[in-house]
Amino acid sequence: MVTDQMRLNFYKQMVRIRTYEEMIKRDYHADKTPAWDIGAGLIPGEMHLSAGQEPVAVGLCANLRNDDAMTAPHRPHHLALAKGVDMKAMTAEIFGRASGLSHGKGGHMHLFDPSQHFSCSGIIAEGLPVAVGQAMAFSRRKTDSVAVGVAGEGATNQGAFHEALNLAAEWKLPVVFVIEDNDWAISVPKKVSTSVRDNSLRAAAYGIPGERVEGNDVEKIYEATKRAVDRARAGGGPTLLEIHTVRLWGHFEGDAQAYRGTELAEAEAKDPIPLYEAKLITAGILNETLVAAIKLESSNEVEAAITFAKNSPEPLASDVYLHVFA
Amino acid sequence: MVTDQMRLNFYKQMVRIRTYEEMIKRDYHADKTPAWDIGAGLIPGEMHLSAGQEPVAVGLCANLRNDDAMTAPHRPHHLALAKGVDMKAMTAEIFGRASGLSHGKGGHMHLFDPSQHFSCSGIIAEGLPVAVGQAMAFSRRKTDSVAVGVAGEGATNQGAFHEALNLAAEWKLPVVFVIEDNDWAISVPKKVSTSVRDNSLRAAAYGIPGERVEGNDVEKIYEATKRAVDRARAGGGPTLLEIHTVRLWGHFEGDAQAYRGTELAEAEAKDPIPLYEAKLITAGILNETLVAAIKLESSNEVEAAITFAKNSPEPLASDVYLHVFA
Amino acid sequence: MTTITLESESGTRRLTTAKAISEAIAQEMRANQEVFVMGEDVGAYGGIFGSTGGLFDEFGASRIIDTPISETGFIGAGIGAAVEGMRPIVELMFVDFFGVCMDQIYNHMAKIHYESGGNVKVPMVLMMAAGGGYSDAAQHSQCLWATFAHMPGLKVVVPSNPYDAKGLMISAIRDDNPVLFMFHKGVMGLPWMAKNPRSIGPVPEDAYTVPIGKAAVAHTGSDVTVVSISLSVQHCLDVAEALEGKISVEVLDLRTIAPLDRDAILASISKTGRLVIVDEDYQSFGLSGEIVATITDKDPRLLKAPVQRVCHPDVPIPYSRVLEYSALPTREKIQAAIHAVMKA
């Protein structure tokens, strides 16, 4: 049962994540011009932002505890924040600072927070087997923690997806596989890459439950992921969920998205945050004052994290030799 | 429609293959003792024989032409012989001779016959994508040839299986995927490795037809593979077939098979050749004289091939440097 | 960074390396119906690093094929098409992803010819981006060319400039062997990367070849031999030019790493006796060791001084700019190494 309290919290968290992505986007682009250079500026390197996919992270993580594990893909910020990764340390990492989660060694695609059992990786689908192994540890130690492996719809055609699902199913491990279907893998639409329209159909190949959630609706996502997480926690084994969501921005920052044509405008009209905001206002859970306060609170928090990052020292050049071996 | 003529031919071919495997087994073990050494003797190295699986090769290949392609796995002899690979050149290859298919460079797991578009590889499931590519060439050139990718049931849990099926389905290529389910992957039984009992169920993950054939019955196999090959040839796209067969001998020669326990005796009772022989005798298609003649013809052919191999020269030591580049 | 014009004063046509590559592919595709391109985002997008820019418009979806994220699947499919006699060009977006498809690359693409005793050919190009310098971190910045060069059966070309890129791509497509065509992102002349002036240069319009397996003396000198490959060659040339009149630096651009042009290495070191190796790939068990061994196989006395290796140290590639540049071979480090080898 989704309570109004939970609804308000869903909204807050989605706003928090969106604010984060907007401000990262701002600072990412701030100093890369005039001759745009991906390696220049305060935040160098590739940047995959998650605007539009907040409902997945928020609905899913509402079911998770600190001791539950998650492996996220190359587009990880929404998941990290919803999972509880410290915003300051994460931001400092994205800014490549010594105070970052990995002291500047990891960057935006390699966020590691052991306290949240959170990690991500830039190699498509290859985080899924790692989640299976975390679940293996949980089940061997007889805890009731669960592991969640998150990947995009494009990732479902990678061999690692198949192997991970089969292992988890065969060993009946507490894993939830969450596929974020945002219709695109960079410039390649699902229909030219994936031989089934609905990836949850692939659950049949492993004899596990599969479900597709339409609508990018945080409440429906919460409920579907709750069923899956509860099942895993209770020893019922893995579930494959595909959640239809939307990629509001480019694959990475700098992506002109010419390949999207008119679909881009359609996608923009599906922004889940204003839609949910309107719904909660209609339901009397939100009002304009509250909205403004929530947004202000979010920007304050994010600005503080960014300020922390900017004020943190860079790593020492000689630190490059540290942490090759434990 | 399976005619009596075809039945007789099925029987002959199965006997031919079995005879081949028996004689290879004999010569493989002949000179490895007293201290058994896998690398010693006339035929060194690993040896995966196919006794029990003849119905798959014979039923399948009855539908194939020279210009159809096949990629076979590490257990390839039955498939190679049924596909039409020259027995003498193949045997010489297995004996490591200069007159072999690959002048002694390939060996039993690397039989290549371009005239039959036949190849095999020792890496589990990795032949399947290659078959997809051969089908791609056929379809781009608008021929009606088909490609067949063969793998064991253990191979279906390898990522390459998944990727190959998705590609073939997405591109609607003329491929038939044939899974030989002999219940075992070396010492690991299907039930502890595969999360579905029936691999043909996995066709649903690609939106293609899937079918399981029980009984290790050459006629049923012929009919099922005919449906699949005809569909592929007609532009109807790929099919996934799982054929239940039996591994009568060890995974490789020298395998003591302790892990099989009582199942081994059960398997031996399922030898498809005496069963089919009895059926054809009952049906009046075969009689004892004919059986003896067929067996004699087979052993003559195989002995001739082995004699050819044994009498062929070894490659020159300096040939090791040839054929790195074309 | 200077602004780069696409037309030089003399009227010589100047192209970026990316454009030189896609032009090479286009010309071969026009000439040969059996050539086609496969990979992720090679179609409408034009390749993440521009290697297939414009091809989709000319050749359409049937010959410029966007694939699922199934590298084992589509590289394997390329192999299958190649053994049937087609000439596929397959793109693996980043070399760093080799681990999801190395079996197809190494156990199949590279070995089929040998295993078949020469009876099956695999005429295929596998192209891929390499290299760092823009904070793409540990999984998107590697070079790894020595990994492929270590394993027999592959030709591995790694051009440093547009002219060589076009000529080597045409050679690669026409070669009957599998060729790995590795381009450093920094030599591509991309509009969204640091602008390296040497990544744009004169490229003849007609199809021409640059031979696979032949190094080029990119800068002639007599005091010290600097052997390098790919983007690092550009840095070496900058340094060699800066040192002109002071130290006479010979820069050898290997262009191909397998097969290695050992004669060119021996010829240069016989002249200079002093060796600097500049390589963005991980230092140990890589290119630098093989270059040295090429010399000591012949005669260690060819070396008058300890060898200077300016390579990526044996650490994974860090994200932060300060850390990454602390690891990368830079002009400063190259210059310091040249001074060191001259003093020794």
Added chain:
Amino acid sequence: MTTITLESESGTRRLTTAKAISEAIAQEMRANQEVFVMGEDVGAYGGIFGSTGGLFDEFGASRIIDTPISETGFIGAGIGAAVEGMRPIVELMFVDFFGVCMDQIYNHMAKIHYESGGNVKVPMVLMMAAGGGYSDAAQHSQCLWATFAHMPGLKVVVPSNPYDAKGLMISAIRDDNPVLFMFHKGVMGLPWMAKNPRSIGPVPEDAYTVPIGKAAVAHTGSDVTVVSISLSVQHCLDVAEALEGKISVEVLDLRTIAPLDRDAILASISKTGRLVIVDEDYQSFGLSGEIVATITDKDPRLLKAPVQRVCHPDVPIPYSRVLEYSALPTREKIQAAIHAVMKA
């Protein structure tokens, strides 16, 4: 071949390398509940190369886990269990299969510690068989240790005898880093392979460690240094013994390839000035080059003669015995190389 008894006259316990490895695993499993084993045929079968013999009987299916043929899946699962603090031992049956799972090995297992800035540990052993000599052809006979050594973040051990194998396995299990434990099939002392007498030897019963990263002088000498690893060390020792009284051969058994014991190499070459490298891995871009570069980094004049490399030539591994042995480093070739380096 001589017959080998499992009890020497003196009563010292003698084990095969396979048994030494499985004993090491058993002892660590008894001591630490977090250790478990995963892989294909590691259970009732006992490992295709005997590395897990007897473990299933003692520890059962819950700790000795037979996996599907899903190397990416189960190596990834090992990594996941390791980051949660368990100590998995995962077997990849043949190193040749690395290509189906290299992403887990190299982009994950090896890099997580660095990428996490030291916050996440991956205490895991990945063991695998390597090497040829028994006609298992191109896809089942490779060594490839230099491939792994080239890429930072992995420790790579390659024992040549039972004593080292047990001690290195215990060190590997206790190490907080991912360790690749590579065993040549020829050193395992398997009942179904050529019987190499040095593959059986004295092994203390108690748990003990052999340090990772330390070479051993397996035979002391002063005329020539022969550096080798794995099964080739056994051949080098045979040759060194045969040459006793004629040429004083120092045999250095590296035991670990990454990190490489450069001090041991330099110490020996400083003494002898003559170098032979014997390596069953592909020659180019491999171990031999790095050994040479270790020396020329310091001083090329340490080398009094051209280096002799007795390595697998740069060709895929052929099937036929005559072809394979034409490529493999044999006692004859090692001896010839020693004579050559002494004459130069």
